[in-house]
Protein backbone atom coordinates (compact mmCIF):
# COMPACT_ATOMS: atom_id res chain seq x y z
CA UNK A 731 0.00 0.00 0.00
CA UNK A 732 1.39 3.38 -0.93
CA UNK A 733 1.04 5.97 1.72
CA UNK A 734 0.80 9.32 0.01
CA UNK A 735 1.38 12.25 2.32
CA UNK A 736 -0.53 15.47 2.28
CA UNK A 737 0.91 18.28 0.23
CA UNK A 738 3.58 19.99 2.35
CA UNK A 739 2.59 23.36 0.87
CA UNK A 740 -1.19 23.51 1.04
CA UNK A 741 -1.86 20.35 3.04
CA UNK A 742 -4.12 18.97 0.33
CA UNK A 743 -5.13 15.33 0.71
CA UNK A 744 -5.36 14.84 -3.02
CA UNK A 745 -1.68 14.54 -3.83
CA UNK A 746 -0.77 11.65 -6.09
CA UNK A 747 2.38 9.82 -6.95
CA UNK A 748 4.01 10.32 -10.32
CA UNK A 749 7.09 8.12 -10.74
CA UNK A 750 9.37 9.21 -7.88
CA UNK A 751 7.53 12.48 -7.30
CA UNK A 752 4.45 13.44 -5.41
CA UNK A 753 2.27 15.96 -7.18
CA UNK A 754 -0.38 18.18 -5.66
CA UNK A 755 -3.26 18.87 -8.05
CA UNK A 756 -4.46 21.82 -6.01
CA UNK A 757 -1.40 24.06 -5.82
CA UNK A 758 0.82 22.30 -8.34
CA UNK A 759 3.58 21.62 -5.85
CA UNK A 760 5.84 18.66 -6.62
CA UNK A 761 8.14 17.03 -4.16
CA UNK A 762 10.33 14.03 -4.01
CA UNK A 763 9.30 10.84 -2.33
CA UNK A 764 12.87 9.62 -2.23
CA UNK A 765 13.55 11.82 0.78
CA UNK A 766 11.46 9.63 2.98
CA UNK A 767 12.77 6.49 1.34
CA UNK A 768 16.39 7.36 1.90
CA UNK A 769 15.75 7.65 5.61
CA UNK A 770 15.11 3.94 5.62
CA UNK A 771 18.75 3.18 5.26
CA UNK A 772 20.08 -0.27 5.29
CA UNK A 773 20.07 -1.88 8.64
CA UNK A 774 23.41 -0.64 9.92
CA UNK A 775 24.69 -2.47 12.94
CA UNK A 776 27.55 -1.11 14.96
CA UNK A 777 29.56 -2.74 17.67
CA UNK A 778 30.35 -1.26 21.07
CA UNK A 779 33.13 0.83 19.56
CA UNK A 780 31.09 2.17 16.67
CA UNK A 781 32.57 -0.10 14.02
CA UNK A 782 30.13 -1.22 11.41
CA UNK A 783 29.48 -4.94 11.47
CA UNK A 784 28.78 -7.02 8.41
CA UNK A 785 27.57 -10.54 7.77
CA UNK A 786 30.33 -13.05 8.28
CA UNK A 787 32.33 -10.96 10.75
CA UNK A 788 34.01 -12.44 13.78
CA UNK A 789 33.19 -10.73 17.05
CA UNK A 790 34.08 -11.06 20.68
CA UNK A 791 31.82 -10.50 23.64
CA UNK A 792 32.90 -7.57 25.79
CA UNK A 793 30.98 -8.37 28.96
CA UNK A 794 29.45 -11.40 30.59
CA UNK A 795 25.95 -11.89 29.26
CA UNK A 796 23.25 -13.89 30.90
CA UNK A 797 21.52 -16.24 28.54
CA UNK A 798 17.79 -15.80 28.59
CA UNK A 799 15.93 -18.78 29.96
CA UNK A 800 18.98 -20.51 31.31
CA UNK A 801 21.52 -20.15 34.07
CA UNK A 802 24.38 -20.09 31.61
CA UNK A 803 26.53 -17.06 31.07
CA UNK A 804 28.28 -16.10 27.89
CA UNK A 805 31.71 -15.15 29.05
CA UNK A 806 33.43 -11.96 28.15
CA UNK A 807 36.05 -12.76 25.54
CA UNK A 808 34.02 -15.47 23.84
CA UNK A 809 34.71 -15.28 20.13
CA UNK A 810 31.89 -15.80 17.68
CA UNK A 811 32.51 -16.46 14.03
CA UNK A 812 30.35 -15.83 11.04
CA UNK A 813 27.65 -13.60 12.50
CA UNK A 814 24.57 -12.63 10.61
CA UNK A 815 22.88 -9.25 11.00
CA UNK A 816 19.16 -9.17 11.56
CA UNK A 817 16.64 -6.49 12.38
CA UNK A 818 15.43 -5.87 15.85
CA UNK A 819 16.63 -5.28 19.35
CA UNK A 820 18.99 -8.25 19.32
CA UNK A 821 20.48 -7.54 15.95
CA UNK A 822 23.14 -10.20 15.66
CA UNK A 823 22.30 -13.78 14.88
CA UNK A 824 25.02 -16.29 15.55
CA UNK A 825 25.87 -19.77 16.65
CA UNK A 826 27.95 -20.25 19.75
CA UNK A 827 29.63 -23.49 20.62
CA UNK A 828 27.84 -25.02 23.57
CA UNK A 829 24.89 -22.65 23.30
CA UNK A 830 23.58 -23.06 19.79
CA UNK A 831 21.81 -20.37 17.81
CA UNK A 832 21.47 -17.08 19.64
CA UNK A 833 20.65 -13.47 19.06
CA UNK A 834 22.85 -10.83 20.65
CA UNK A 835 22.81 -7.10 21.00
CA UNK A 836 25.53 -5.39 19.01
CA UNK A 837 26.33 -3.04 21.88
CA UNK A 838 27.83 -5.94 23.83
CA UNK A 839 30.22 -7.11 21.17
CA UNK A 840 33.36 -5.96 19.46
CA UNK A 841 34.57 -6.72 15.99
CA UNK A 842 37.84 -8.61 15.86
Ligand SMILES: [Zn+2]
Pocket residue numbers: 737738739740741742754755756757758759
Ligand atom coordinates in the same frame (compact mmCIF):
# COMPACT_ATOMS: atom_id res chain seq x y z
ZN1 LIG B 1 -0.64 21.60 -2.58
